[in-house]
Amino acid sequence: PRDGEGETGVVVQTKPKTKRPPLYKVLLLNDDYTPMEFVVHVLERFFGMNHAQAFEVMLTVHKKGVAVVGVFSHEIAETKVGQVMDFARRHQHPLQCTMEKE
Numbered sequence: 001p002r003d004g005e006g007e008t009g010v011v012v013q014t015k016p017k018t019k020r021p022p023l024y025k026v027l028l029l030n031d032d033y034t035p036m037e038f039v040v041h042v043l044e045r046f047f048g049m050n051h052a053q054a055f056e057v058m059l060t061v062h063k064k065g066v067a068v069v070g071v072f073s074h075e076i077a078e079t080k081v082g083q084v085m086d087f088a089r090r091h092q093h094p095l096q097c098t099m100e101k102e
Ligand code: TYC
Pocket: 028, 029, 030, 031, 032, 033, 034, 035, 036, 039, 058, 059, 061, 062, 095
């Protein structure tokens, strides 16, 4: 019999099953129109970065096209994406923010 199976054909619990919830990366995408200062403000406002960190991450997105700006539970990641997309739309900037499973 396999580990934990005994002679009954029934698999009993082998591992303690405390599965951590999956995590999601929140990504910020570059574009040609959103002002740099606006992106810095977004990173400070929604991702708790200080000005220097925010400026650095903004420059990374500007140069590389995309960067991970945070890793969160599904619910928090969805909230962050929604907040950024809504804020950008209200200011008529084409800034894009997405999430993907880590
Ligand atoms: N590329 C933009 C510019 O030159 C700045 C920018 C940076 C836009 C990061 C979006 O996620 C972004 N004004």
